[in-house]
Amino acid sequence: MLDQYLALSIIGVIILVLGLALLIGKRKGGYVLTLLGALWLLTMVIYYAFDYAGLYETKSRLYPVANVIGVLLIVIGLGAVLYYWARAGVLRGVGK
Amino acid sequence: MMGSRAMATSLWVVAFVIAAIFIGFILMIGFDILAKGLDKPSEWLITQPFVVLGRDALFAIAGVLWVIGTIIFFMELSGWTIKGWRIVRQVIRWDAIDVSVTALSAAVYGGALAATGGIPIIPGFTWVRPANALAPLFGILFGVPGALGTSIGNFIADALAGYLGVGSIGGFIGNFIIAYVPYKLMKDHSFRTPRSLIEFYVWGVLVGSVWCSLYISWWLDFMEPVIGLPKSFIWGFFAPWVIFNNSFITAIVSPILGFILYPPIKARGLYWADRIKFQQ
Numbered sequence: 001m002l003d004q005y006l007a008l009s010i011i012g013v014i015i016l017v018l019g020l021a022l023l024i025g026k027r028k029g030g031y032v033l034t035l036l037g038a039l040w041l042l043t044m045v046i047y048y049a050f051d052y053a054g055l056y057e058t059k060s061r062l063y064p065v066a067n068v069i070g071v072l073l074i075v076i077g078l079g080a081v082l083y084y085w086a087r088a089g090v091l092r093g094v095g096k
Numbered sequence: 097m098m099g100s101r102a103m104a105t106s107l108w109v110v111a112f113v114i115a116a117i118f119i120g121f122i123l124m125i126g127f128d129i130l131a132k133g134l135d136k137p138s139e140w141l142i143t144q145p146f147v148v149l150g151r152d153a154l155f156a157i158a159g160v161l162w163v164i165g166t167i168i169f170f171m172e173l174s175g176w177t178i179k180g181w182r183i184v185r186q187v188i189r190w191d192a193i194d195v196s197v198t199a200l201s202a203a204v205y206g207g208a209l210a211a212t213g214g215i216p217i218i219p220g221f222t223w224v225r226p227a228n229a230l231a232p233l234f235g236i237l238f239g240v241p242g243a244l245g246t247s248i249g250n251f252i253a254d255a256l257a258g259y260l261g262v263g264s265i266g267g268f269i270g271n272f273i274i275a276y277v278p279y280k281l282m283k284d285h286s287f288r289t290p291r292s293l294i295e296f297y298v299w300g301v302l303v304g305s306v307w308c309s310l311y312i313s314w315w316l317d318f319m320e321p322v323i324g325l326p327k328s329f330i331w332g333f334f335a336p337w338v339i340f341n342n343s344f345i346t347a348i349v350s351p352i353l354g355f356i357l358y359p360p361i362k363a364r365g366l367y368w369a370d371r372i373k374f375q376q
Contacts, residue, residue: 032195056258059214
């Protein structure tokens with residue numbers, strides 16, 4: 001039977017390729033599918049990295065690392081989007 | 097004039113009483129779990145409906161909800177929606193702003209779930225997950241882009257918590273449903289009227305949490321040969337626990353956050369109703 005993590009990785013690759021194809025063809029939905037595929041594969045990278053590092057073996061090893069990555073995700077994600085919104089004028093109401 | 101003011105006041109009283117009943121009931125379920133012990137799920141009050149119905153009936157009911165949820169998920173992402181009991185075309189731009197809303201929701205929800213994982217926010221209680229309060233809000237405020245961000249955020253958090261697997265596909269759409277149900281079924285998303293508050297407790301707290309739990313549980317049961325979770329664990333612990341854990345924080349924190357966040361998001365043109373168009 002196909003390994004479930006390999007199956008999830010293949011799904012991520014399919015979504016990313018589909019998204020890139022739509023993006024290149026300037027079709028609607030290309031951006032969001034590319035984002036979905038990229039974040040899906042980022043999740044698989046996190047899984048394989050944690051598994052390789054043995055972080056899943058005990059909660060005491062997993063949680064400090066997962067907590068720090070969680071905080072980084074919020075700071076980087078929120079920062080990047082707010083920076084984009086500030087530049088695009090969304091924060092002044094141009095998103096209307 | 098006096099009559100309409102008295103009417104408005106009484107509506108607010110009704111709304112607060114309903115909110116208090118919801119919160120009180122959820123707190124009662126929490127105290128019941130603590131009193132009976134985390135290791136005795138079969139004795140919990142919240143587990144009793146599951147015990148009465150039994151696995152086969154639950155599997156059949158959850159199967160129907162799973163099919164409806166999955167159809168809605170793919171329908172919404174492919175540009176169709178249900179409006180006034182009809183299937184209509186909806187125009188989500190999926191431009192840079194919509195995509196950034198999805199990215200923001202994913203990063204904040206996934207990051208917050210991971211950042212608070214394993215930490216006793218209330219001393220002695222590691223399972224209290226403040227980030228759960230964000231899921232319905234992202235749907236209510238941002239619509240489908242926010243709901244999709246919630247799905248992605250939960251998927252990332254699964255990897256960071258060590259729960260990633262084929263079961264996470266159920267969690268992906270299950271979390272979409274938590275955000276989608278109040279977005280779609282609440283008529284007033286402002287958290288500023290009695291109607292808005294009552295609608296939130298019915299759709300955002302009760303229906304969203306139950307549907308999400310049954311959706312994921314059905315998937316875990318169906319994929320049992322791959323995932324390997326015992327059916328007794330899925331329906332006797334996991335399903336009631338997810339309902340309680342989701343509704344606990346959502347009932348207490350989400351209305352406050354929604355009341356604060358609605359005006360700035362609406363003012364900046366990011367509220368979903370100002371961005372989506374429907375074609376009859």
